[in-house]
Amino acid sequence: xxxxxxxxxxxxxxxxxxxxxxxxxxxxxxxxxxxxxxxxxxxxxxxxxxxxxxxxxxxxxxxxxxxxxxxxxxxxxxxxxxxxxxxxxxxxxxxxxxxxxxxxxxxxxxxxxxxxxxxxxxxxxxxxxxxxxxxxxxxxxxxxxxxxxxxxxxxxxxxxxxxxxxxxxxxxxxxxxxxxxxxxxxxxxxxxxxxxxxxxxxxxxxxxxxxxxxxxxxxxxxxxxxxxxxxxxxxxxxxxxxxxxxxxxxxxxxxxxxxx
Amino acid sequence: xxxxxxxxxxxxxxxxxxxxxxxxxxxxxxxxxxxxxxxxxxxxxxxxxxxxxxxxxxxxxxxxxxxxxxxxxxxxxxxxxxxxxxxxxxxxxxxxxxxxxxxxxxxxxxxxxxxxxxxxxxxxxxxxxxxxxxxxxxxxxxxxxxxxxxxxxxxxxxxxxxxxxxxxxxxxxxxxxxxxxxxxxxxxxxxxxxxxxxxxxxxxxxxxxxxxxxxxxxxxxxxxxxxxxxxxxxxxxxxxxxxxxxxxxxxxxxxxxxxxxxxxxxxxxxxxxxxxxxxxxxxxxxxxxxxxxxxxxxxxxxxxxxxxxxxxxxxxxxxxxxxxxxxxxxxxxxxxxxxxxxxxxxxxxxxxxxxxxxxxxxxxxxxxxxx
Amino acid sequence: xxxxxxxxxxxxxxxxxxxxxxxxxxxxxxxxxxxxxxxxxxxxxxxxxxxxxxxxxxxxxxxxxxxxxxxxxxxxxxxx
Numbered sequence: 001x002x003x004x005x006x007x008x009x010x011x012x013x014x015x016x017x018x019x020x021x022x023x024x025x026x027x028x029x030x031x032x033x034x035x036x037x038x039x040x041x042x043x044x045x046x047x048x049x050x051x052x053x054x055x056x057x058x059x060x061x062x063x064x065x066x067x068x069x070x071x072x073x074x075x076x077x078x079x080x081x082x083x084x085x086x087x088x089x090x091x092x093x094x095x096x097x098x099x100x101x102x103x104x105x106x107x108x109x110x111x112x113x114x115x116x117x118x119x120x121x122x123x124x125x126x127x128x129x130x131x132x133x134x135x136x137x138x139x140x141x142x143x144x145x146x147x148x149x150x151x152x153x154x155x156x157x158x159x160x161x162x163x164x165x166x167x168x169x170x171x172x173x174x175x176x177x178x179x180x181x182x183x184x185x186x187x188x189x190x191x192x193x194x195x196x197x198x199x200x201x202x203x204x205x206x207x208x209x210x211x212x213x214x215x216x217x218x219x220x221x222x223x224x225x226x227x228x229x230x231x232x233x234x235x236x237x238x239x240x241x242x243x244x245x246x247x248x249x250x251x252x253x254x255x256x257x258x259x260x
Numbered sequence: 261x262x263x264x265x266x267x268x269x270x271x272x273x274x275x276x277x278x279x280x281x282x283x284x285x286x287x288x289x290x291x292x293x294x295x296x297x298x299x300x301x302x303x304x305x306x307x308x309x310x311x312x313x314x315x316x317x318x319x320x321x322x323x324x325x326x327x328x329x330x331x332x333x334x335x336x337x338x339x340x341x342x343x344x345x346x347x348x349x350x351x352x353x354x355x356x357x358x359x360x361x362x363x364x365x366x367x368x369x370x371x372x373x374x375x376x377x378x379x380x381x382x383x384x385x386x387x388x389x390x391x392x393x394x395x396x397x398x399x400x401x402x403x404x405x406x407x408x409x410x411x412x413x414x415x416x417x418x419x420x421x422x423x424x425x426x427x428x429x430x431x432x433x434x435x436x437x438x439x440x441x442x443x444x445x446x447x448x449x450x451x452x453x454x455x456x457x458x459x460x461x462x463x464x465x466x467x468x469x470x471x472x473x474x475x476x477x478x479x480x481x482x483x484x485x486x487x488x489x490x491x492x493x494x495x496x497x498x499x500x501x502x503x504x505x506x507x508x509x510x511x512x513x514x515x516x517x518x519x520x521x522x523x524x525x526x527x528x529x530x531x532x533x534x535x536x537x538x539x540x541x542x543x544x545x546x547x548x549x550x551x552x553x554x555x556x557x558x559x560x561x562x563x564x565x566x567x568x569x570x571x572x573x574x575x576x577x578x579x580x581x582x583x584x585x586x587x588x589x590x591x592x593x594x595x596x597x598x599x600x601x602x603x604x605x606x607x608x609x610x611x612x613x614x615x616x617x618x619x620x621x622x623x624x625x626x627x628x629x630x631x
Numbered sequence: 632x633x634x635x636x637x638x639x640x641x642x643x644x645x646x647x648x649x650x651x652x653x654x655x656x657x658x659x660x661x662x663x664x665x666x667x668x669x670x671x672x673x674x675x676x677x678x679x680x681x682x683x684x685x686x687x688x689x690x691x692x693x694x695x696x697x698x699x700x701x702x703x704x705x706x707x708x709x710x711x
Contacts, residue, residue, distance in 0.1 A: 003639075008702060008703055009637075009700040009701065009702055010700065010703055011698070012636070012684050012701050013689040013697070014699075015696075023670075024694065026693065028646035028648035028672065028693075029646070029648030029650055030693055033694050034691065050461070051458045051460060053456050053457075063470075065466045065468060070458075070459050070464050071456035071458055071464050072466050072468075073355075073456050073466070073468070074467065074470060075321065076324075076347055076348065076351050079317070079318070079321035082318040082324075082325065083321050083324055085285075085311060085318075086285060086309075086311075086321070086322035086323060086326035086333070087325040087456075090331045095458075111314050111315060112314070112318055115313070115314035115318065119311070192690050193690065229648045230649055230653045233653070
């Protein structure tokens, strides 16, 4: 219940219904929370909460099932796209999405995401890229930038021995089976609004049976980057966006018709 | 329904379909690929879900997801692929979901070969996935028995929210035998109250195997154990042959039970008072049966296509009260009934050297044959 | 004259991350200096006049802790 005088005020924004009232365990400033909020807002706007089944993965967002007020299942590390495939194939009328981080999607789960995309599974994937493995204390991820220090690349990522990062949106967009693959960022209000539009588009794609959608979201990790949340935003803008450009990497022609 | 000649793998697939399976997720691997191929054709015909996954790892996780919705779902594989499914089996068990897994065993370990074997017994019966769970394991010995077992497998999996493994081998998968298919069971329309189907008209449900608080995890562990006790009390299945006047008995599961029966029949024709015990559930193991029989029998001969895995469960059950002899072939070699008959004659003759472990005696015995 | 607005920040959810403080175009938000939440964070509060109810703080908030109101003006006002 919100407290305001309807004669003199309008309610501009309140906490979305699709979030539970449980306090999240995420670090202060972690943009996982922003993405949770945006997904909840979109599902509220589309009135899809009761028809949605989320697939939680393993990483900082392992307990995301506690924060969303709809059915959720827990996947082993990397396997969320496979679980989502199983659910969507037997319940095609439900809205099914996965919520995954760098390790889950781009490392241990690389086979599962590529194949879900190539099969054109009618699911939506939200990929949170914060260039490290957060939950386990900040190790190198497939998305860690060259030269970036993490606990398992203490001298900075050495591309000679530790390889180059993977640009996931670009990689997945190559697959004919994928319908909507975009990269957005959660760093500033303008980008967050663009991210929300993309999330809405992804769920519209699913609703209309137009195939596989994936949104890669550049995110901050103040704790493991060793910065304040506000400094972390600057690091994202200066270092991540040049390496992982925002944009639309695959948009099936039918999606251009979607209006909402 | 008329009897038809069917290949084991295909018969199992059709039986599962008639038992109401709505999701099959698998990956090709010899000697069970025909099951996948049959499903690839039949499931879409019936508007049911079929996916050839990118790996067995993915397949079991698709089963996991679909099982969360309360539908009847299954996968099939063979030994190396089943190893890849162990993580998923542990998760499915920890989340307490029903699912059916068919393991058509082949020679191993490692890549091994594509010939029939029984080397996965320990992995499947004593839990190849991490943590404390038990799968219910059914071991058929013929194509008809596998067919009849499929609806039992799904029923048991739902009754106990458990993984049920149908443990066969390459010979049963590949052989063609006449069999009769059961009638189609209507598809489920009512789903359990734990199923995540989309929270329409109800509050949300979560399916997870996470219990960060050890005390909460232990509650789950105790629940699983007590459920296992119920399964042990109610679901043991086995068949015995010629046991009324048997002085000693042969025991084996699956194909070994079947070929041992040929040997036992031949032995009986020679006047040897031998019987056969063929466990059908190897998990739960018919421990009490063996314990009881050890009070009446002079000896047991365990026959397997592995290095003595069910042997250990027999030794445990009989508490070393009676002599236990062991005969086995490994690596995909299938013993001939003649080999088992020779063993039966040897045991019947008596004056066995019973020092040491039966497996060591067998190894010595096989060395004499240059094996 | 700019529209007047106000925000309330829930102390149940706010973790004092300062993303709203940083994002507010009117710079009217700050972390409270005189109390902490039950989790030990300094929650964000309005520290000056001038909130326009633009909602940008709520857009960046990771905890959905902020509720935003805007004053109705002119024709939108419901007659007394």
